[in-house]
Amino acid sequence: MAMLAPSYATPGEKLAYGVFALYCTLVFIFLVCPILVIMPLSFSSEPWFTYPLPGLSLRWYEDFFFDDRWRIALQNSAFVAVFSTLLATTLGTLAALGLSRGNVPFAGLIMSILISPMIVPVVIVAVAMFFGFAAVGLNNSYFGLILAHSILATPFVVITVTATLTGFDRSLTRAAASLGASPWTTFRMVTLPLIAPGVTSGALFAFVTSWDEVVVALFLSSPEQRTLPRQMFSGIREQISPTITAAATMLVVFAALLMMTLELLRRRSERLRGTMA
Amino acid sequence: MAVTTADGVAGIQPEDKTSLKTKLKRAERINRVRSLSLVAPLLIFILAVFVLPIALMLIRSVQNTEVRSAMPATLAALDGWDGVATPGEPVFAALAQDLVQTQKDRTTGLVGKRINYEVPGARSRFLKAGRMIDAGGTGPWKEKFLANDPEWGSVPFWAIMKRAGQTYTPYYLLTSLDLRQDASGAVMKNFDDQSIFLDIFTRTIWISLLVTLATLVLGYPVAHLLAILPPKHANVLMILVLLPFTTSILVRTTSWIVLLQSNGVLNDILLALHITSERVQLIFNRFGTVLAMTHIQLPFTILPIYSVMKSIPATHVRAARSLGAGPLTAFVSVYMPQTLPGVGAGCLLTFILSLGYYITPALVGGPQDQMVSYFVALYTNREMNWGQASALGAILLLITLALYAVFNRFVGIDKVKLG
Structure with a gap:
């Protein structure tokens, strides 16, 4: 831990830094261990959650990929998440573009309304939509679930795209306009390529929001539209079958891939901004 | 020296100045409308699918339609009630008339459930009275109801019944704070078994x-x-x-x-x-x-x-x-x-x-x-x-x-x- 302590540190101070480093290590273990503990269990040959593993097998993965209930849940989740992502990303990106132009009246108020789905407790969203959708016959439909998930996902798109736009050089679009490009051409040829990393990471957050969402799905969907998290939830409630650990492992791998994509996008965005400055 | 050329580029006349100002204003307005039209789709989407349902939920927390929609005759008859003694025959006759309808609509249980929140045991009392109505018969109804269940003579019960007929009620919000209204409307601490x-x-x-x-x-x-x-x-x-x-x-x-x-x-x-x-x-x-x-x-x-x-x-x-x-x-x-x-x-x-x-x-x-x-x-x-x-x-x-x-x-x- 020599790199932590400054060169002028006293021995006592070095000891303090050692304790500090140990403490942080323990917190990191706390952060990661639940995720690392569950993965090996999904390869266990027996349906018990004990270490050491009695033997290795892929039977829970077989169950996950070939059992009808899990397969339908997987399909439903993918279907709902893709359409929610499309809707949330389109609307969220447009709104972020509009707000960043700096001439919208009550921009602060509008921004807090647009972000509020992230803050309002999800049960309130679920119950309110359950009653509201019942009145217009949207309960127990894919469309209703997609609308609800889009609402929950838009704040992430607005936040990420707005963050990208704060470093955006306005003179680029003005240059395009002065050279005769229409607003649409300017958007397509100049703005979009530059904010693409922000839009993509917003879309990824939107996807993951829908993909992981369970409370609204519990209220608004019938068994026909059950999603992966809903299937997992009912599984955990009754009896944790190892198939759930297989599903969980797949989701962790998915999350890790997603995070790597986000990191690559962040670097790309920084590079783009670097060349602009 | 006035530098005014034929095409008016080098100099600006007063009238041009104002027109430039209005032009600038118009351009700014168009720009603002453009920005707003970008924000509008999401804002409308969130207002319609998110804010509106939540607002309706807030209204639901004070809404009180069960008794009002199912017992119109009884509530009308209760209008002139003094709140001191057990109501007279007209109220019970109206209740019998309303119960005939609620038995047909199968809503007697709903009314009973609503009153039951404030008067424990009211739901079974309503269901019992409903069965009595189903059996047929004619008035006078007051004795029949009292014979069916003496609690129909309770004055606080009728006060709560009358209050439950109002369009809005603070009941649910008060209950959420472990408070209740007694028959006279005074706010007090709720019963221990309901104060959770x-x-x-x-x-x-x-x-x-x-x-x-x-x-x-x-x-x-x-x-x-x-x-x-x-x-x-x-x-x-x-x-x-x-x-x-x-x-x-x-x-x-x-x-x-x-x-x-x-x-x-x-x-x-x-x-x-x-x-x-x-x-x-x-x-x-x-x-x-x-x-x-x-x-x-x-x-x-x-x-x-x-x-x-x-x-x-x-x-x-x-x-x-x-x-x-x-x-x-x-x-x-x-x-x-x-x-x-x-x-x-x-x-x-x-x-x-x-x-x-x-x-x-x-x-x-x-x-x-x-x-x-x-x-x-x-x-x-x-x-x-x-x-x-x-x-x-x-x-x-x-x-x-x-x-x-x-x-x-x-x-x-x-x-x-x-x-």
């Missing part, structure tokens, strides 16, 4: 505070470490913070169940290390709830603190040291005060989000660890008492939005960074 809600709100706030404190104690040093390490190392460790952040809450909750259950991994370790002599209960209690919630909220607290710490120049602490401050003094009086905005942002965010937890306490908590959200869901799905669900939701929403306003004022939600 203040305890639930206190518990929700207490659990959220514990989680916030735990994330701060665990997260502050980690944020500091991430801020002082060279970027190469910090980025690797950052992944450890962000990996749980992007992993499904359900997956993490499942992991905690697997880890904490009595024949789970953690108990195996405790036994193997001889720390405990028997398996201890780590789950379905307060400990498990706070632990799992802390794990989920930790990145939310770490990230805002980290981004503030990152902006504090290392020279400040060095300057303090060179001026003779000890390491502790330099840290506590120079470094820590500068990190407070991050601490405030991270803690407030975690506290706000913790208030609304539902899934995690439902899966890893015991009956005593369920938070307000659980009861909103319970009253919606199981008890079918939608007024009560809406009232609890309205109070939870109020607390959340008040804190959100504080957060917006001091931090700004748009300053929140993701990843």
Whole structure:
């Protein structure tokens, strides 16, 4: 831990830094261990959650990929998440573009309304939509679930795209306009390529929001539209079958891939901004 | 010398000036309309699919239609009632008339259920009277009702019946605060067996505070470490913070169940290390709830603190040291005060989000660890008492939005960074 302590540190101070480093290590273990503990269990040959593993097998993965209930849940989740992502990303990106132009009246108020789905407790969203959708016959439909998930996902798109736009050089679009490009051409040829990393990471957050969402799905969907998290939830409630650990492992791998994509996008965005400055 | 050329480019006449001004104004207006039309689709979408249903839910928390729609004749007859003695024959005749209709519509039970909230036993009284009506017969009805159940003669019952016929009621909101109105309308403490809600709100706030404190104690040093390490190392460790952040809450909750259950991994370790002599209960209690919630909220607290710490120049602490401050003094009086905005942002965010937890306490908590959200869901799905669900939701929403306003004022939600 020599790199932590400054060169002028006293021995006592070095000891303090050692304790500090140990403490942080323990917190990191706390952060990661639940995720690392569950993965090996999904390869266990027996349906018990004990270490050491009695033997290795892929039977829970077989169950996950070939059992009808899990397969339908997987399909439903993918279907709902893709359409929610499309809707949330389109609307969220447009709104972020509009707000960043700096001439919208009550921009602060509008921004807090647009972000509020992230803050309002999800049960309130679920119950309110359950009653509201019942009145217009949207309960127990894919469309209703997609609308609800889009609402929950838009704040992430607005936040990420707005963050990208704060470093955006306005003179680029003005240059395009002065050279005769229409607003649409300017958007397509100049703005979009530059904010693409922000839009993509917003879309990824939107996807993951829908993909992981369970409370609204519990209220608004019938068994026909059950999603992966809903299937997992009912599984955990009754009896944790190892198939759930297989599903969980797949989701962790998915999350890790997603995070790597986000990191690559962040670097790309920084590079783009670097060349602009 | 007036430089006015034929095409008017080099000089500007007064009338051109005003037209330029209006032109500029018009251009600005067009620009503003353009910006607004970009924002409008999402704003309308959120207002229609999110804000409107929530507003309707808020209205539902004071709505009171059950008795009003099912018992119009009775309520009309009660209009002239003095509220001192048992109502006379006209009221009972009207009640019999209304019950004929509710028996046909199968809504007698609904009316009984609504009155039952305030007068225990009223539901069976209504159902019994309904059966009497079904049997047929004619008036006078007062004796018949009293013979069916003497409680039909109770004056407080009729006062509550009359009040339950109003379009709006404070009943659900009062109940959510463990208050009730007696027959005369005075507000007082609710009966002990119905006073469960203040305890639930206190518990929700207490659990959220514990989680916030735990994330701060665990997260502050980690944020500091991430801020002082060279970027190469910090980025690797950052992944450890962000990996749980992007992993499904359900997956993490499942992991905690697997880890904490009595024949789970953690108990195996405790036994193997001889720390405990028997398996201890780590789950379905307060400990498990706070632990799992802390794990989920930790990145939310770490990230805002980290981004503030990152902006504090290392020279400040060095300057303090060179001026003779000890390491502790330099840290506590120079470094820590500068990190407070991050601490405030991270803690407030975690506290706000913790208030609304539902899934995690439902899966890893015991009956005593369920938070307000659980009861909103319970009253919606199981008890079918939608007024009560809406009232609890309205109070939870109020607390959340008040804190959100504080957060917006001091931090700004748009300053929140993701990843």
